[in-house]
Amino acid sequence: MKIILVGASGDVGKAAFDELSGRHEIITAGRNSGDVRVDLASPESVEAMYRATGPVDAVVSAAGEVEFARLGDMSVEKYRFGLENKALTQVGLVLAGLTTVRDGGSFTLTSGILDRDPVLMGTGAAIANGALAGFVKSAAIDMPGSRRINVVSPGLLEVSAEQYGAWFPGHDLVSSRRVGLAYAKCVEGAITGQVVTVD
DSSP: OOEETTTTTTHHOOOOOOOHTTTSEEEEEEOOOOEEOOOOOOHHHHHHHHHHSSSSSEEEOOOOOOOOOOGGGGGGHHHHHHIIIIIIIHHHHHHTTTTTTEEEEEEEEEOGEEETOTTTHHHHHHHHHHHHHHHHHHHHHGGGGEEEEEEEEEOOOOHHHHHHHHHHHOOOOOHHHHHHHHHHHHSSSSSOOOEEEOO
């Protein structure tokens, strides 16, 4: 398969790359690194990425940003930031790619654990993750042709624990290998409309 992987430089993206790259042609894409540069917040940049890659069999997105703050310090604008930069950017990636992903191909998005297992300061992530879960479930029954769509929802990765572990008290860490396998299930399998959790 020919696969676009957006966000390959992050911990989750690296897990997806390590699992898939041995069997498939991976085109990495990112804002500051990758085979192709793309700013997911810019529809024009996303369109240019698809023009540069040509038809592909799958798109994997492991990119997105949210605000972390206590509820009393959150605002509608901070929630909007996460919805726009984690949820809507990935939705836009799908919409722009419907004619680039071949019939029978797939989209795999990335959310996270915080809409299922909350932590303090995590409501910004929770609302974006929940939006992505609802989107893929609904979009799956409306995808053109036989295209598929899923979202991987990983817990905190072991490799990320040093940086983020203090925010996730009591959470069991997950291995990069298990996270990579979740992307393989979505890309190489037959499921659609699923939230694939890695806890």
